[in-house]
Amino acid sequence: MSRITATPINPDNAPFPKRAGIKDVARLAQVSQATVSNTLNHPELVSPARRVAVAAAIRQLGYVRHEAARHLRSGYSRTLGLMLLDAWNPGFIEVARGVEDTTASRDWTVLISNSARDPEREKTYLRLFAEERLAGLIVIPQDPLSDDLRRMLSSGTPVVVVDRAESGEGMSVAVDDVTGGALAVKHLIDLGHRHIAFVGDESAAGPVHNRLTGVRKAIAEASASVRLDVLPAALTVEAGRARGKQIAAMSPADRPTAVMAAVDLLAFGVLQALLRHGLRVPDDMSLVGYDDIPFARHLSVPLTSVRRPHRKMGTTAAEMLTNAITGRVPERRHVVFQPDLVVRESTGAPT
Numbered sequence: 001m002s003r004i005t006a007t008p009i010n011p012d013n014a015p016f017p018k019r020a021g022i023k024d025v026a027r028l029a030q031v032s033q034a035t036v037s038n039t040l041n042h043p044e045l046v047s048p049a050r051r052v053a054v055a056a057a058i059r060q061l062g063y064v065r066h067e068a069a070r071h072l073r074s075g076y077s078r079t080l081g082l083m084l085l086d087a088w089n090p091g092f093i094e095v096a097r098g099v100e101d102t103t104a105s106r107d108w109t110v111l112i113s114n115s116a117r118d119p120e121r122e123k124t125y126l127r128l129f130a131e132e133r134l135a136g137l138i139v140i141p142q143d144p145l146s147d148d149l150r151r152m153l154s155s156g157t158p159v160v161v162v163d164r165a166e167s168g169e170g171m172s173v174a175v176d177d178v179t180g181g182a183l184a185v186k187h188l189i190d191l192g193h194r195h196i197a198f199v200g201d202e203s204a205a206g207p208v209h210n211r212l213t214g215v216r217k218a219i220a221e222a223s224a225s226v227r228l229d230v231l232p233a234a235l236t237v238e239a240g241r242a243r244g245k246q247i248a249a250m251s252p253a254d255r256p257t258a259v260m261a262a263v264d265l266l267a268f269g270v271l272q273a274l275l276r277h278g279l280r281v282p283d284d285m286s287l288v289g290y291d292d293i294p295f296a297r298h299l300s301v302p303l304t305s306v307r308r309p310h311r312k313m314g315t316t317a318a319e320m321l322t323n324a325i326t327g328r329v330p331e332r333r334h335v336v337f338q339p340d341l342v343v344r345e346s347t348g349a350p351t
Contacts, residue, residue, distance in 0.1 A: 022063075024057075024061055028060065031050055031053060035054065077133060077134060079108070079109045081125075081134045082112045083113045083114070083115055084140055085141065086117055089293075094311045095317075098313060098314020098317075099138060103322070117204075122142050123146060123148050127148070130157070135325050136158035138314075139161055139162065143206045144206075149161075158171075159171065160172065162314075171321070171324065172333070172335070173317045175313070175337045175338075176338055176339065177208075178214040179338060179339060181210065181212060181217075182218040183339065183341045184214075184288045184306050185214070185215045185218040186218045187288065187304070188260065188286060191258075191286065191348065191349045192349045193257050193286060193350055194224060195227045195258075196215075196257075196260060197229040197247060197258070198228060199231045199259055199266050200235065200262020211262055227256075235265060236265055238269060239269065240267060242273075243273075244259075244271070244277075247274070248274055248277035256285075258286040258350070260290070264296050267287055267289030268299065271287055271299060271301060271303070274287070275300070275301075281301045287301075287303065287304070288306070289303045289346075291305060292305040292306065292307035297344065303344055304343050305341075306341055308337070
């Protein structure tokens, strides 16, 4: 992190160790503070003997220069903020990896935070990011967008909103989740399923609402009559287990023949519960997830899932943001990716 401070000196009777500063380095090396500064920033201006003396003092004191202060003095920062909605979601981790893929080779530092789906925590991090005067911010936000984030979007600070299609002053990277939901359910309908359950709370996040919209759209356009049961659930493995247990306890006449989970984590829990209660997947129950996170293909029953290009979302967001900061106008301010259906062993025709 660019604002790392020095390994401390330990003066007598100090309640906390004192951090070594440029004055300490200059005193120990017996040179001026200007010579220390030039050694760090313009070594070609300093004689070899003095560079050696300064380097020895830095090593002895454990001094590390305060990058944040240097950036503030120059009115310039190479630090970006990245706020994840849920760091436990592997898809969002892939977004972060995409951001790092782009920024690491371009000499940018990224400060990562996790709002954990908590609006108050998001508000706190947005305030801290503003106080740090970061060069720009990439954020996977709460729903709806908070007033604090909207103020930041309109303040002139470069911001890229990820996983939400925005048409305002900022920039955005999202996925067409209406199409994704339709892809998943059309696959089940084409297999012959006529009673389908959707597991997930559409009020939890805008993308989940969009997926359910796509599900309903595909059912409305189907040539056959299809029954849809919506079973709200938090977007966690535990909630998936609870809903899977509920589905397994239904009588065969009332039980759906296929389940679409709003996210893969829910699908993991549903799968665990179905197998634990003696139902075979896909023979007794087909199951579709959403996200196609890396674990989906490695389950005991590899999961059919709608793939979202998470890492590409991260690289695109980082490219848009760094281009905007450095004065290059992004080719597009709002990018929407199309999802793909990845068919694996968890779906089949109803028996």
